[in-house]
Amino acid sequence: MRILISGASVAGPVLAYWLTRYGFEVTVVERAPAPRKTGGGHAIDLFRPAMDIVEQMGLLEQVVAGKTGMERLTVFREGASRPVEVDLTRVMTAVSDRHVEIMRDDLSEIFYDATRHDADYVFGDSVASISADGEVVFDSGRAERFDLVVGADGLHSNVRRLVFGPESDYSTWIGAYLAVVSMPGHLGLDGRMELVAGVGRMAGYGAAHMDDARAVFLFRTPEQLDYHHRDVPRQKELLRERFAGVGRQVPRLLAELDRTPAFYFDSITQLRLDSWSRGRVTLVGDAGYCPGPAVGGSTSLAVVGAYILAGELAAHGGDHTRAFPSYEAEIGEYARRSREFAIGAAKRIVPGSRFDLWAITQGVRLINHLPVALTRAAAKLNTKGVRLHDSIVLKDYSAFTRAPLGHAAAPPSPSTAPSRKGR
Template structure:
């Protein structure tokens, strides 16, 4: 089959790989001009570990494993460590793999077969289905016809909007926003890596891996209506959210964010849909069921979803109606579990009041076996 995949993130690349190795002709379109690799390390958990083994990628993924979460600790306004998170609150199991997003992205891209190609600086403008196929008009002005279209284009999916309706119909805001910025590594000591500072409803942190340092700016807020393509607006939102606070490293983090041309900012939200397919169009990953970074499971859902979709198309002999139904029945239990796990993460990382910050720290300090570890959170999708 001739299949179009929208989005070259983890969901799009893994789906393209799973489809490509089964003989489908796959075209991936990505509106950015390069693979998106910014953001902190991500997690491969549970059955997704077996999925990467089936894809032949597990050894390469394990070779890129990092221990960023194991260095996470909470500090006071002067940077003094006051609490750590016990190991049992960090992971599902000892088999969980944390690795840089860029490493997993590059591993998936390098494994694509010749019949799966990526077109950068391209995205979908319109979709028209006639029962036998889907006519696609691209933002570049070109057009093409495909047997199936896979929307793997994230929380703000264009495919979902075109086929299923406005994002607002499916988005569940979790009351948080996150900003990520790359920091000049030479400006921060190794001891700074992993420190997180809270004041009510806010968290500022420094994390890192290899030779990279990243700033995290997380805050509680009602849903904000803004242009998520306007970088200057996003930077102003973050600056305003932390205005008036000069404790610890907040000023330097805000300065770095303001200067970062690839600053990442978005709501911490989930997508809840009654179905992920309509006609010859199907959604995979965050486009269909974003679990939010607090779950630490978005990457794993992207990996299982891509494999399940490809397997079901193969089993159904190309009958997309049967395949899409079976894909959804297999994937939905994973999604429902992941989406149910987010509340504890938000309360741990961003307590709403001073009293809740104190209670969190007291609880963590009183726990036995306080090895350095961090909540199972992936800061980027």
């Protein structure tokens, strides 16, 4: 049984790993011309359920070794003379019992390396059309038939657009924007981040065990901005306008926009679809249920979603008419809770008033002074909030595993697993 996955960032390779383990024949197509090996992108969080999956994949040591090591945060409040110091390890210990912050491209590279010998990767191409019977035409002009197609191609998914319609039908802006800029690590902040916080905007800079550093910008606007998600010059212009007049290191950070090798800018937007499957096509990760970049734990959700989708396909012998509804039922509650949490987080993460700004700094001071055990105990009572990820219980699909990755799969039984064609 042949399955096409569009997207080779995080959800795509994780899905490829598990599908290959269950005996499916997998092709991954990626628009980018080569694997992400820059160590760039922005920092993302993996919480306990995603870390448990990483461990099952045999990649725990590599992921832990790739963690950013960011442990300290210094907050400078606009209009205040004294900064506030934050021990980030105390904060994350309260949020999750098992957590790693890692650069997105580093994580993508680890997942790609773990699957490149068992799945067919095609770079520099993309899906142009998908027929009801699984005939896929690519931008390159070639055509192939697949039994199933999975969109794992992010918030601005091409597969979703082709099958489900325009993004505007499903996306909901939740009030803020995020930008990440890669630059030389010249401010001597190894393992530490500095953040300048004001009403409606925050800018931070940090470096941790990397050759370069990252600047992160978050800001609110009363109305949604007008720009195209691929119009980088316009995005940089909007960023400069919003952070004009902010002091400390911010002018220096903005000056890097003209020479940065890696720039990310996007709205903090949610996707709200009634179903993530249509015919032979389904969506996974941000392509189907992005709760909002930077506010909803979308990377952990994507890893868990890929794990569940592969497991349900294996459990139903590749019958998508049964597997897709089961997948949606299994991941649905996690996706909805992540979405609800993200709405509140988007409102809190960027202060909307001077009082909100003051309240954030007071909350930080409180965390610094409370005993770690007390902070963790209080957080554990909030499974719909900061502890929502750790409250997720993973389903066990190990009975459907055909062979370790890197070895030829044994001929599967028609009653328990999909067929695998020769390549």
